[in-house]
Structures are given as C-alpha cells and as structure tokens.
Amino acid sequence: MPQPSPWQTAIPSPSQTHRETALSRQGQLTKPAGSLGRLEALAVDLAALQNTDTPGADRISIAVFAADHGVCVEEVSAFPQAVTGQMIANFVAGGAAISVMARHLQARLEVINLGTATPPPTSDGVVDEAIAAGTANLARQAAMSTAQLEQALAAGDRAAQRAADQQAQLFIGGEMGIGNTTSASAVACALLAEPALALAGPGTGLDAEGVSHKVTVIERALARHGDNREPLVVLASLGGFEIAALAGALIGSAARGIPVLVDGFIVTVAALAAVRLRPDLRDWLLFAHHSREPGHTRLLEALNAEPVLNLSMRLGEGSGAAVAVPVIRSACALHNGMATFADAGVNNAE
Ligand SMILES: O=C(O)c1ccc[n+]([C@@H]2O[C@H](COP(=O)([O-])O)[C@@H](O)[C@H]2O)c1
Ligand SMILES: Cc1cc2nc[nH]c2cc1C
Numbered sequence: 035m036p037q038p039s040p041w042q043t044a045i046p047s048p049s050q051t052h053r054e055t056a057l058s059r060q061g062q063l064t065k066p067a068g069s070l071g072r073l074e075a076l077a078v079d080l081a082a083l084q085n086t087d088t089p090g091a092d093r094i095s096i097a098v099f100a101a102d103h104g105v106c107v108e109e110v111s112a113f114p115q116a117v118t119g120q121m122i123a124n125f126v127a128g129g130a131a132i133s134v135m136a137r138h139l140q141a142r143l144e145v146i147n148l149g150t151a152t153p154p155p156t157s158d159g160v161v162d163e164a165i166a167a168g169t170a171n172l173a174r175q176a177a178m179s180t181a182q183l184e185q186a187l188a189a190g191d192r193a194a195q196r197a198a199d200q201q202a203q204l205f206i207g208g209e210m211g212i213g214n215t216t217s218a219s220a221v222a223c224a225l226l227a228e229p230a231l232a233l234a235g236p237g238t239g240l241d242a243e244g245v246s247h248k249v250t251v252i253e254r255a256l257a258r259h260g261d262n263r264e265p266l267v268v269l270a271s272l273g274g275f276e277i278a279a280l281a282g283a284l285i286g287s288a289a290r291g292i293p294v295l296v297d298g299f300i301v302t303v304a305a306l307a308a309v310r311l312r313p314d315l316r317d318w319l320l321f322a323h324h325s326r327e328p329g330h331t332r333l334l335e336a337l338n339a340e341p342v343l344n345l346s347m348r349l350g351e352g353s354g355a356a357v358a359v360p361v362i363r364s365a366c367a368l369h370n371g372m373a374t375f376a377d378a379g380v381n382n383a384e
Contacts, residue, residue, distance in 0.1 A: 039184060040191035041282055043289045045314040048082035056081035056089070062374040066383065072342065076320065076362055077369035083293040083318060084203060088370045091362045094141035095197035095292075096206040096352050097283060098125055098132055099190070101148035101275035102168030103213030104177065108251045110216040112239040115151050115168075118212045122147055122154035125210070131349055132208055135356035142200055146193060148186060148275035163189035165275050172217060173254045176271045183270045183278050190282025198290040204362070205287040205294045206322075207301055208352020209276045212238070216248055218303040219329055220255045220272040225263055225306055226336055230256060233329035235299075265310040273307070280304035281311065288318035295362070297355040298325035298348065302333045309337065320362070323347060323354035 056078040061067055068074065080089035100122050106115045124130045125145040128137070136143035147154065149164040165185050169177040178186070190207075197205045211217075215237035222233045230252035236245055259271045269278050281304045287294050296305050296319050309316050321339040324330060326348035334341060342358045375382040 039187065041187050041285045041311060045285070045288045045312060045318070046291055048317050049085045050082070052085055052087060053078060053082035055087055056369065059369065059374070062376065063372040064375055064378050064380050065372070070368060073361070073365040073368060076342070076365040079320065080293060080362070080366060081369070085291065089366045091204045091359060091366055093201055093203045094139055094206060094359060095200055095202035095204075096132065096136050096141050096143045096208060096356065097193040097197070098143070098145050098208040098210060098351055099148060099276035099279045099283070100145065100150065100210040102151040103211055103217055103274050104169045104171035105173055105216050105251065105255075106213040107171055108173055110248045110251055111212050111237060112244065113212050115212045118210060119150040119152040119154040121210050122150065122160055123156045125351070126156070126159040130351060131353045132351035132356060135353060139356060139359050141206070141356070142202070144193065144196065146189065146279065148189060148279055163192075163279070169217070169274055172220060172272050173251050174258070177217065177273055178270050178275065178278070180266070180270055182275070183266060183273070186275045186278035187282035190279035190284070191286035193279070193283045194286025194290055194292070197287060197292055202292050205283070205292045206297065206352045206355040207280045207283050207294065207304070208297055208355070209280060209300045209350055211274055211276050214274050214276065214300050215327060216252060217272060217274040218277060218300040220252045221268055221277065221307060222303045222329060222333055223252060223256055224259055224268040224272055225265065225310060226332065227261070227263065228332065232332060235328040237327065265307045269307055277304045277307070281308040284308045284319070285312050285315055288315050294319050295355040295358060296321045296339075297352045298323060298350055299327035299330045299333070300350055301352070302330060302337065306333060306337060322358035325354065
C-alpha cells in the first residue's frame with residue numbers, strides 16, 4: 035500500500051470545551067464585556083486550538099522557505115534573481131528583518147532552501163531541501179512536475195514536524211523568492227477565477243509599466259494553464275517550491291495541533307491553496323497583517339480573514355507575522371492574568 039502523502043493526514047478539531055471555558059472567563063474578567071476587542075477573540079481562539087485554559091505564544095517556530103522562479107526570465111521583478119540566494123545567507127547570518135525579529139521574540143528560526151538558481155554564498159545553518167535550481171518558467175510550461183510538488187509539500191511537512199518537536203505553540207511560515215509574487219498571483223487567479231489585473235501588484239517595487247508587463251506574463255500563464263482549479267494542479271502549474279512547501283507546512287502544523295500565524299501576500303496564497311486542499315485547515319489559521327501588495331485584500335476576503343495589523347508592510351520573510359506576535363502575547367497575558375469581578379470584588383454590569 036502506498037503511504038498517504040503528509041498533506042492527507044487528519045487535522046484535529048479545535049477544542050470546543052476550551053473555547054467555551056475561555057469565552058466564559060473573558061466574560062468574568064474585570065473589564066466591560068468586549069472592551070478588549072479582537073484581543074478577546076485571539077485568546078479564545080488560541081485556547082481552543084492549543085487545547086488549554088492558559089493560551090500562550092512563548093515558544094514560536096519560524097520557518098522561512100526560499101526558492102527561485104523560472105518566470106524571472108520574463109523580467110517580472112524589480113530585483114535580480116541572485117538576491118534569493120544572497121538573502122538566504124543573510125537570514126542565517128542574522129542580518130535580515132526576520133532574523134532580527136526572531137531574536138527579539140526569542141523564537142526559533144530555520145531557513146529552508148528548496149532550490150535557487152545561484153547557490154547562497156554560505157549554506158551553513160541552512161536546511162537543504164533543494165528540489166531543483168528553481169522552477170521552470172510558468173509562462174511557458176508547468177512550473178514543476180507532480181513529483182517535485184510532492185517533494186515540496188513533504189519538505190514543508192518536515193518543517194512542521196520540527197516545530198512540533200520543539201513544542202511550538204505557534205508556527206510562522208515565511209518565504210523568500212525573487213519573482214514569487216508573479217507565481218503567487220497566478221496561483222491566486224487560478225484558484226479564485228480572477229483576472230491577472232485583479233491580483234498582480236508591484237511586489238518588490240515595480241513601477242506601473244512593470245506591473246502591466248507582469249499582468250501580461252500572468253495572463254499568458256493563465257491561458258496556458260486553462261481553468262482547472264484543483265489546488266494540486268494549480269500549484270504544480272503556477273506555483274513555486276516555497277509556496278508549495280508552505281502549503282505542506284501549514285497543513286502539517288494544523289495536523290500536529292499547532293496554530294499558524296499567517297504572514298503576507300505569498301503566505302496567504304499558500305494558505306488559500308492549502309485550505310482548498312484541506313478545508314478543515316482554516317480553523318488553525320490566524321492572520322497577522324494586511325500586506326501593502328494590493329491583491330492581498332481579495333485573498334483575505336476569500337479566506338474570510340481579518341488580520342491583526344495593517345502597517346503597510348510588504349517584505350515577506352514572515353516579518354509581518356513576527357511583528358504581530360507581541361499583540362498575540364498581550365492577548366494571552368491579559369486572558370491568563372487578569373482578575374475576575376469575583377476575585378477583585380468589583381461590581382459587574384447590572
Ligand atoms: O509578503 C508580502 O506581502 C510581500 C509582498 C511583496 C513582496 N514580497 C517579497 O518580495 C519578493 C517577491 O517580490 P517580486 O517582486 O520579486 O515578485 C519575495 O521574496 C517576497 O518575500 C512579499
Ligand atoms: C532585499 C530583499 C529582501 C527580501 N526579503 C523578502 N523578499 C525580499 C526581497 C528583497 C529584494
């Protein structure tokens with residue numbers, strides 16, 4: 035009997051008992067009901083997901099998935115492709131935004147190389163999951179084979195297993211890949227049956243002319259792909275290794291009972307593909323921030339997601355999710371530490 039693929043494993047249901055206990059506690063804490071706004075719902079969601087009365091986000095696992103994209107030959111990015119490999123080295127050297135945030139949060143950071151066109155200047159400390167030296171040019175052919183897609187999904191699942199081994203209370207997936215907003219936009223267009231114009235944006239910083247060229251490249255890819263919306267077919271045809279690995283990591287985290295804090299545009303596309311594949315994943319996703327990349331608004335709406343922050347960030351790497359962690363920690367500290375009306379001898383509303 036062939037082994038089931040990792041993304042086929044069961045995803046548990048959040049604990050209804052802990053949700054109810056947490057909701058009841060929120061109603062007894064010394065504050066007018068609802069006055070902590072979204073912080074209340076965040077604490078209640080985490081209590082249900084973590085199967086506990088005392089939710090927390092002290093132990094965080096961040097995995098940054100990096101890969102190159104064949105579609106870069108179509109000149110769809112403001113930056114050269116070599117930056118992907120160079121940034122991998124910067125992530126492990128500690129100089130990237132996500133490296134700083136991981137230290138700041140005392141989170142575990144791992145950097146996973148799914149395959150770059152130019153090898154990183156150093157691979158010390160990088161998890162090597164290289165599949166190929168980047169995907170094929172999705173404007174002209176399928177980005178990857180189904181075997182490569184399975185490899186990427188499995189690499190993501192292994193990252194989720196390492197997070198579980200560390201007893202992570204929260205998983206953050208980040209990404210890095212020059213050209214990946216073209217791939218992510220194309221995947222989103224195929225899944226949502228939207229035109230390229232609705233989802234393509236500047237990415238790392240294209241001007242208006244650059245964005246129109248990117249739209250024509252995505253239109254070509256969509257015409258080649260046809261109207262198949264099956265998530266695995268869409269990922270193989272239009273995706274990237276890091277996007278597919280993220281989809282595997284999100285499903286793998288949920289399957290192991292670890293809630294996920296979703297980052298920006300590219301991670302949200304991976305989340306959309308993963309939710310289409312496994313609808314029960316949706317319960318396990320908290321949305322960290324609203325990216326400046328214009329297509330993110332449509333994606334958040336498709337996932338019925340209300341992100342915690344909107345700071346006009348558009349960096350990727352998991353940086354927006356990392357910046358939202360102090361808010362999540364605040365929600366948990368308040369939930370766990372506040373006195374109840376009864377404890378404090380404060381009168382509740384009539
Ligand atoms: O996360 C986001 O919302 C986001 C929005 C725009 C760009 N990025 C990052 O920029 C890179 C892709 O941009 P581009 O223009 O090369 O397609 C990639 O490494 C992403 O991490 C990330
Ligand atoms: C420098 C740089 C850093 C990044 N981090 C994520 N995407 C990126 C793209 C560029 C260009």
